[in-house]
Amino acid sequence: MAETRTIKVEALARVEGEGSLHVKIRDGQIKELHFGIFEPPRFFEAFLRGRDFREVPDITARICGICPIAYLMGASQAMEDALGITVTRPIRDLRRLIYCGEWIESHALHVYMLHAPDFLGLSDALELAAVNRPLVENALRLKKVGNEILETIGGRAIHPIGLKVGGFYKLPTRKALRALEDELKWALETSVATARLVGGFDFPDIQQDYNFMALRHPDEYAIHEGRLVTSAGLDIPVSKFLDHVDEEHVPWSNALHGVAKDGSAHHVGPLARYNLNYDKLSATALAAARDGKLGPVVRNPFQSIVVRAVELVQVCEDALKLVRDYEVPDRAYVETPVRAGEGHGCTEAPRGICYHRYRVDKEGTVQDARIVPPTAQNQKVIELDLSKVVAANLNESDDTIKWKAEQAIRNYDPCISCATHFLKLEMDRG
Amino acid sequence: MTERKRPKLAVWKFSSCDGCQLTMLDCEDELLALTEEVRISYFLEATRKIEKGPYDISLVEGSITTPHDVKAIREVRKQSRALITIGACATAGGIQALRNFKNVKDFIRCVYAHPEYIDTLTTSTAVSDHVPVDFELRGCPISKHQLLEVMNAFLNGRKPNVPKHSECIECKANGIVCRMVAAGTPCLGPVTQAGCGSLCPGKDRGCFGCFGPMETPNTAALAARLGELGQSQRDLQRLFRSFNANAEAFRKESETHG
Numbered sequence A: 001m002a003e004t005r006t007i008k009v010e011a012l013a014r015v016e017g018e019g020s021l022h023v024k025i026r027d028g029q030i031k032e033l034h035f036g037i038f039e040p041p042r043f044f045e046a047f048l049r050g051r052d053f054r055e056v057p058d059i060t061a062r063i064c065g066i067c068p069i070a071y072l073m074g075a076s077q078a079m080e081d082a083l084g085i086t087v088t089r090p091i092r093d094l095r096r097l098i099y100c101g102e103w104i105e106s107h108a109l110h111v112y113m114l115h116a117p118d119f120l121g122l123s124d125a126l127e128l129a130a131v132n133r134p135l136v137e138n139a140l141r142l143k144k145v146g147n148e149i150l151e152t153i154g155g156r157a158i159h160p161i162g163l164k165v166g167g168f169y170k171l172p173t174r175k176a177l178r179a180l181e182d183e184l185k186w187a188l189e190t191s192v193a194t195a196r197l198v199g200g201f202d203f204p205d206i207q208q209d210y211n212f213m214a215l216r217h218p219d220e221y222a223i224h225e226g227r228l229v230t231s232a233g234l235d236i237p238v239s240k241f242l243d244h245v246d247e248e249h250v251p252w253s254n255a256l257h258g259v260a261k262d263g264s265a266h267h268v269g270p271l272a273r274y275n276l277n278y279d280k281l282s283a284t285a286l287a288a289a290r291d292g293k294l295g296p297v298v299r300n301p302f303q304s305i306v307v308r309a310v311e312l313v314q315v316c317e318d319a320l321k322l323v324r325d326y327e328v329p330d331r332a333y334v335e336t337p338v339r340a341g342e343g344h345g346c347t348e349a350p351r352g353i354c355y356h357r358y359r360v361d362k363e364g365t366v367q368d369a370r371i372v373p374p375t376a377q378n379q380k381v382i383e384l385d386l387s388k389v390v391a392a393n394l395n396e397s398d399d400t401i402k403w404k405a406e407q408a409i410r411n412y413d414p415c416i417s418c419a420t421h422f423l424k425l426e427m428d429r430g
Numbered sequence B: 001m002t003e004r005k006r007p008k009l010a011v012w013k014f015s016s017c018d019g020c021q022l023t024m025l026d027c028e029d030e031l032l033a034l035t036e037e038v039r040i041s042y043f044l045e046a047t048r049k050i051e052k053g054p055y056d057i058s059l060v061e062g063s064i065t066t067p068h069d070v071k072a073i074r075e076v077r078k079q080s081r082a083l084i085t086i087g088a089c090a091t092a093g094g095i096q097a098l099r100n101f102k103n104v105k106d107f108i109r110c111v112y113a114h115p116e117y118i119d120t121l122t123t124s125t126a127v128s129d130h131v132p133v134d135f136e137l138r139g140c141p142i143s144k145h146q147l148l149e150v151m152n153a154f155l156n157g158r159k160p161n162v163p164k165h166s167e168c169i170e171c172k173a174n175g176i177v178c179r180m181v182a183a184g185t186p187c188l189g190p191v192t193q194a195g196c197g198s199l200c201p202g203k204d205r206g207c208f209g210c211f212g213p214m215e216t217p218n219t220a221a222l223a224a225r226l227g228e229l230g231q232s233q234r235d236l237q238r239l240f241r242s243f244n245a246n247a248e249a250f251r252k253e254s255e256t257h258g
Helices: A053-061 A068-083 A089-119 A125-131 A133-154 A174-178 A181-199 A238-244 A270-276 A283-291 A301-325 A374-392 A398-410 B019-025 B031-037 B067-079 B088-092 B095-101 B104-111 B144-155 B167-173 B179-183 B219-228 B233-240 B248-255
Strands: A004-009 A019-026 A029-037 A213-216 A227-230 A245-248 A257-260 A341-349 A352-360 A366-372 A425-429 B008-013 B039-043 B055-061 B080-086 B135-137
Touching: A019 A374, A019 A398, A029 A374, A053 A068, A053 A352, A053 A366, A068 A089, A068 A341, A068 A352, A089 A125, A089 A133, A089 A181, A089 A301, A089 A398, A125 A133, A125 B031, A133 A174, A133 A181, A133 A301, A133 B031, A174 A301, A181 A283, A181 A301, A213 A270, A213 A341, A213 A352, A227 A238, A238 A245, A238 A341, A238 A352, A270 A301, A283 A301, A301 A398, A352 A374, A374 A398, B008 B019, B008 B067, B019 B055, B019 B080, B019 B144, B031 B144, B055 B067, B055 B088, B055 B144, B067 B080, B080 B088, B080 B144, B088 B095, B088 B135, B135 B144, B219 B233, B219 B248, B233 B248
Parallel strands: A019 A425, B008 B039, B008 B055, B055 B080, B080 B135
Antiparallel strands: A004 A019, A004 A425, A019 A029, A213 A227, A245 A257, A341 A352, A352 A366
16 A cells, blocks of 8 residues: 655744655655745845945845855955955965864854854754753853954844945954964864864764865865866856856745756765865864864764864864964055946855856946855755655654754755745655 | 743744844854844754744744735734844845836846746835834944844833934944035935944945935935935935835935936
């Protein structure tokens, strides 16, 4: 007799935004699996038309409260590309420093508050605090170090106000940045301990054959500059992104699915960066990876938590160096001439590459905007992971499947407000 | 030993960027102490544990943009003793209220290949346009100090100390040189509610109105002065049409320019 089963997760927790999962099972086989994003559309690309190019970074920051720097910077770079200007070395370094702050804040939040409870069988970080309060206090302190970098350079942690097309409104003093040094030293040590801790978790044995995509830079672990590379061998400038990536609109999601032109899925985020840029990690980060039991290739999505910890080590160390080397530059920004043009920008948001393209007219008014956030690109690989995880647990109860599926989704630190929103699990077993 | 009965807190999300609820998790030094005073009963961004209502305090982030939102916010109101909106989206409709000035069908076609899959209202509106609200906390995003003050006030049955005067007063109190007077920088400070801590003027830029209109703002006088400083009609419309575009005073002023 045919046995059918439907499982629904109505509202996914511990992710940023609102999403759902619908699974239909017939005769022990998955018939349908949709990872849906029901965050209501906000139409950024539409209302950016007619705005002044200088307003775009602050407006697009409002796409995401957790990774505003990804938007402020991607938009600024795209406009600079359109105007044909390049920022000075000290400005690009200060941009990298504030971006390190965003990575520290976002990764600390995800590793400890959103992701770790899954591996410990707990509902949230407060339950974790009940069994190990010092651990959660350390997590919050680590997160705060990231936020302090954002505040010192950008004015505030969420939607910083100090950045603009061409650079910064006002430069921080040397003293203000040096004041971060001691906490960053502590953060670096804590990140090393974090990699060891999360590397000891139990991981489901899943290996996926992903096509990774990330930025790659010749001299550093790429965050805010570089060329786009994939594990399939693609190596292109950022401006060619849309030649290779398309967006599909599917009925079950308000977020467009980012896919390769041939319809295949690519994977962006910490795992992609780690696999493609392993040789650019610092010696300290490589040691942390070994402590976390990672080799040079990681294809288990559940180990993304360890990769995030390794990246925490990398950015704490980078930030420490940038803070120590900082000298107040002559100028806070490069002048922005107003002219018509088209420009592209792409940076590594904590959860993966975030692409921007704008066309502006000769008065500096935006004619066209296109933004491809990381979670939109990961939707398809998330569905592929879910198929595997659900298939491996078909004999379990709906509740168990729900929790496992949620964990598989949280591996991506999905930012659903960015992708537009997230988890309803809807499981149809008939 | 029985557990001390703590007031139940729920945090809800509508159309938004998550930044205002993240502000709660950004209270790194206070978060654990706060959770000793309140019981987090519904807060999807932080926990998968869900407790049924009613709730003593509901914090609501985000604006109302879909038919489902309209029903959901009424249910939240029914389940909440105190309903506090947090941020520009919940309090004024947010940046996504820019659709209110345009044809939303064109917007959908601009972004989505299959408009028929999209279910949205033609407007993005504040929570108070749909249900009674006990307190509106301003900001894009809100200030964590003000969030803690409002929580503290509600837990202790007193009125929150959140001033409604202009950003100018805050600049004076902070000893910040006026950007508009000294450098001719366009600034919405004279008509914007204080609360951010003079962030933009402190970084040598004009205020762009994150905290929305102050009580009784004279927007027309400011617009006239900004015109003298070289702002075009289109610039003025853009200035009043950002994160609080649908707040009445800013909306009306924006409609007289452009």
